[in-house]
Amino acid sequence: MxxxxxxxxxxxxxxxxxxxxxxxxxxxxxxxxxxxxxxxxxxxxxxxxxxxxxxxxxxxxxxxxxxxxxxxxxxxxxxxxxxxxxxxxxxxxxxxxxxxxxxxxxxxxxxxxxxxxxxxxxxxxxxxxxxxxxxxxxxxxxxxxxxxxxxxxxxxxxxxxxxxxxxxxxxxxxxxxxxxxxxxxxxxxxxxxxxxxxxxxxxxxxxxxxxxxxxxxxxxAYKNSTYELEYEANNIKLASFLPPDFSILSEEKTEKGYQARIQLPSDKYTNDLLKLMMQNSHINLFKELIPSMNEIFIRRVTEN
Amino acid sequence: MNKIWLVIQREYSTRVRKKSFIIMTILGPLLMAAVMIVPVYLASISDETKTVGVVDESGFFENAFKDTDKIKFKDMHLDIAAAKRNYEKLDYNMVLYIPKPAYTYPQKIFIYSNKEPGLNVERYIRNSINNDLRTMRLKNAGVSNDLIKTMKNSISISTIKITDTGKEEKRMGQLYFIIGMVLAISIYFFIFLYGTQVMRGVIEEKTSRIVEVIISSIKPFQLMMGKIIGLALVGLTQFLLWVFLTAAIVTGAKIAFAGQLQQVEKYEMQKTGQVIDPSNKVTVNANYDKTAEVFEAIKSINFTVIVGSFIFYFLFGYLLYAALFAAIGASVDNDVDTQQFVLPVTVPLIISIATIQSVVNNPDGPTALWLSMIPLTSPVSMMARIPFGVPYWQIALSMVLLILTFVLTTWFAGKIYRIGILMYGKKPSYKDLWKWLKY
Incomplete structure (x- = not known):
């Protein structure tokens, strides 16, 4: 009503x-x-x-x-x-x-x-x-x-x-x-x-x-299957083990290891990503990146 | 309607409780009463009885001076040197010395005193002597006593108005003049004082940012009219309190100083009366005539018309200007910015008060006629004319024009007000105001 x-x-x-x-x-x-x-x-x-x-x-x-x-x-x-x-x-x-x-x-x-x-x-x-x-x-x-x-x-x-x-x-x-x-x-x-x-x-x-x-x-509607990961690994590039349709938005070395943002292709699920990651690294953090209202606001207003 | 009433109540109750209102209400009548009472009171206390010793060497003026309540004359029977030396010891206030004339009649007289003798005394003595001398000269020239008396008759002018119905009415120009001036000036002050208060009130609502809260509950026009009407009631309250309090104070003072005031009045009568003719008979009659004339003139004034039109012009003049002032208040953010708009609005008002003299001097002339028709000047100008008697069709036309202009102006003012109260920051130009009208 x-x-x-x-x-x-x-x-x-x-x-x-x-x-x-x-x-x-x-x-x-x-x-x-x-x-x-x-x-x-x-x-x-x-x-x-x-x-x-x-x-x-x-x-x-x-x-x-x-x-x-x-x-x-x-x-x-x-x-x-x-x-x-x-x-x-x-x-x-x-x-x-x-x-x-x-x-x-x-x-x-x-x-x-x-x-x-x-x-x-x-x-x-x-x-x-x-x-x-x-x-x-x-x-x-x-x-x-x-x-x-x-x-x-x-x-x-x-x-x-x-x-x-x-x-x-x-x-x-x-x-x-x-x-x-x-x-x-x-x-x-x-x-x-x-x-x-x-x-x-x-x-x-x-x-x-x-x-x-x-x-x-x-x-x-505004989330786009992007995930943030923090992991420890031995000098290994994500690109070496992730298939090319997983887009790597960022990959940085931190004090404790690495941090990266990865966007999944539409036909893949989080488990697919996790499986690959677990085989190659030790995962400390994994979360979906949900855009804040602030980001949506700025994005829509600047697009407009 | 109910909500306008709430606004009116708030305006009224907050304002009449203000210190400035209470002080003004008490101080105003005190001042007015003081203006009316003090001069009379002062006159009564400063004029203690004076005894004048007369040394008349000419021999013309033995017992020629009539005593009044305030001035006593006494022949001193001394020569001038002795008189000058001893007058204080002998309880005289001064010595009036009339030397032996070189020719037939004295040309010069002297007053000896250690203090200023006072204007009244001097005038009285001068008039008395002149009078006597004139009579003596006329007598010597062979004019009979009776003729002398009739010659001295002062003439009084009675203006009589022939009304349209052929009836004759006594008129009293001066009285109308005073009534007209007082009423017109009251209207002028009321419009100015309370009109600007409306403006300040609107600015206050705007700068304190309460206005949007309020107009989410009532229409802007209701808020504006509520304020205008509320202030009109405050003004009316103050005006009535002034009239009553002034009347009360004056009456109170009259009772308290009754004795002194009566003496003063009597003295004033004598001053004007006796000097004209010591024989007194003619002037008393003239005086009587004059009082009667005033009463008749007062009776001839149409009080219903005066009071009725005063209330009308008082209210509608105020309402017309208050709406304009409200619109100004709504257009600006602070008192300083009001200047450029206030000036054009007040110009007609100032013109009407600046021309009031010529309106009153020629109440049926073209200036008076036009100014009393133009709605922005008519409240003041028409009110100045009304005591002299204005044809009813003119009053009616002027009133209708005023009402129409009031409705029109208020409608326009309401539009400007409605937009203006929500506009902050920019000081609007006349062009902006014009745009607001068209929203």
């Missing part, structure tokens, strides 16, 4: 095309990574989903319904450019923002109390925002974003400005929210975090989607 579907979205500004026929579909209760270099059009797509700007053409569906103004209440959005009123008190401001999302004052207070206690920041309630550090402000903002229990959460570069400890805390919370049923769209450059938490991704480059799918499937 797809919670959010965007179909063939076009958007141009006066001097450039921001989105050129982009479609994404975000499955329910999953974490969806929206990736792409700066200026690719990610923020524009997110703003269209949030009804901050309108698409020139194309449709967005939330829960099967075409996007309408009251859907705003089902979405929690943490923009990349985020901040709070500096002169306002933390509690007051959190209540205001929650009420803008449609919560009643009473409900907002109740929810805020729960979250402030959970994050041990209840003592900030009466303080002015300008007295808080940037990281503290981000925490408040995160709470306000998820407070109204939205079905769809959109985080644009959520980890910028957080220290490693709070980043961990946030990651856990995002995973938690997904487990409780929320759907998360997650826009970032931070590929490590994508691999850790995203179930699906879409890669946007130069206003077009160039890749999408399940993270595991994409990785499978």
């Amino acid at each position: 797809e919670l959010l579907v965007a179909e063939n979205i076009h958007k141009s500004f006066s001097n450039h095309k921001a989105l050129n026929g982009v479609s994404i579909s975000v499955p329910e209760s999953s974490i969806f990574g929206l990736l792409g270099p700066n200026g690719a059009g990610k923020t524009t797509l997110i703003r269209i989903i949030n009804q901050i700007t309108a698409a020139d053409s194309g449709n967005v569906y939330l829960d099967g319904e075409i996007l309408k103004p009251n859907h705003i209440e089902y979405i929690g959005y943490l923009p990349e450019e985020r901040g709070l009123y500096k002169k306002m008190k933390v509690g007051e401001q959190a209540i205001y923002l929650a009420m803008l999302k449609g919560l009643s004052k009473k409900e907002a207070k109740k929810q805020l109390k729960y979250w402030f206690e959970k994050y041990e920041i209840a003592s900030w309630w009466g303080r002015k925002v300008e007295e808080l550090s940037k990281g503290m402000q981000q925490k408040v903002q995160f709470i306000v974003t998820i407070l109204h229990k939205p079905k769809l959460l959109i985080f644009d570069e959520p980890f910028s400005g957080f220290d490693p400890i709070n980043t961990e805390l946030l990651k856990e919370e995002i995973l938690n929210l997904r487990d409780e049923g929320a759907t998360v769209i997650f826009s970032t450059h931070n590929m490590a975090s994508v691999e850790e938490i995203c179930d699906h991704i879409a890669l946007i480059n130069k206003s077009e989607k160039i890749l999408d799918g399940k993270v595991t499937e994409i990785k499978d």
Whole structure:
């Protein structure tokens, strides 16, 4: 079941095309990574989903319904450019923002109390925002974003400005929210975090989607039967015993022996390689080289 | 709608709790009251009763000086040398010396005192003597007493307006003038003060980067209107508090200093009244006429029209400019960059206040007519005209034009605002703004 579907979205500004026929579909209760270099059009797509700007053409569906103004209440959005009123008190401001999302004052207070206690920041309630550090402000903002229990959460570069400890805390919370049923769209450059938490991704480059799918499937699709080996042998070249259809990508001498990368031909299996290796050397390490999201990202973007 | 209300509430409650608002609200009336009370109060304390010793060598002025509350005259029956030596011991404040004239009438008189006698005293004495001398000369020339009296009648001018229905109304140019000026200037200040506050508020939202969070919950236009309306209410609150507090302080002061103030008023009356004619009868009547005239003029003013149109121009003038200011705030990143856009917006406002004098001097002239029709200047210019009486069709036309321009401007401002609040970094040019309009 797809919670959010965007179909063939076009958007141009006066001097450039921001989105050129982009479609994404975000499955329910999953974490969806929206990736792409700066200026690719990610923020524009997110703003269209949030009804901050309108698409020139194309449709967005939330829960099967075409996007309408009251859907705003089902979405929690943490923009990349985020901040709070500096002169306002933390509690007051959190209540205001929650009420803008449609919560009643009473409900907002109740929810805020729960979250402030959970994050041990209840003592900030009466303080002015300008007295808080940037990281503290981000925490408040995160709470306000998820407070109204939205079905769809959109985080644009959520980890910028957080220290490693709070980043961990946030990651856990995002995973938690997904487990409780929320759907998360997650826009970032931070590929490590994508691999850790995203179930699906879409890669946007130069206003077009160039890749999408399940993270595991994409990785499978991008692995090319390349293996890394570390072995000890007596001054023997791989080429002397491996058949020519095994391509040797690298072969280096290390302190303890040798290290090599070998790509298998499509009709051969790992056991074939291992058999040959075992006859000629002592193997210390053998592993399949799976491309990281980072590599896939760079490869696709530069190819494009 | 509900959400606009939330924005209005936030704008209102955060602003009226600000220290600057509270200080301004208290300080404003104090200042205004001070401007009204202090001069009167000062006049009342500085004018203690003065006793003037008269040494009259000419023999013309025996008992010629009428005492007032503040100035007492007494013949000293001394020669001038002795008078000068002893006046302080004899409890006189000064000596008025009228030497024996070289010709028929004295040309020069002297006041001896160790302190400044004060302008009021000097003026009073000069007027009295001039008056007496004139009477004496006329008498000597053979003019009868009755004729002299009637000659001194000062004339008062009553302007009477013939209304379209043929009814006659007493008018009081000066009163209209003051009312018009005060109302027009209030509107000007209100637009300027709160218009720029709208702009600052928008810039604050932009630089603190909260704006995107908010417009993911409400429409940019709602946010803009919420801010504008919220600030209008803040301004209205401040304005009403000023009016009430000033009134309260002035009334309070009047009660507290009642005695002194009455004396001052009486004294002022005497100053203007008695010097004209010591016999007093004619001028008292003139005074009475004048007060009656003021009352009649006040009655002739159509307060419903004035108050109604004041509220209208106050609000719509502000709304029109506030939308423009909001658009400016949205287009830039900081206060410094606002200059190039603020200037063209405020030029009409400045023109309307710079021309206010000529509008009030000729409220039915072409300048006044045009300025009170052009929507960007009409709030100030029309308000200056209204106390003088403006044909209803003109008021209606001006109001309709203002409303239409307000709707149009707000629509344009909303478009610029919507794009501008999400634009960071580059300072936009007019060309950029034009592009934003077309998005």
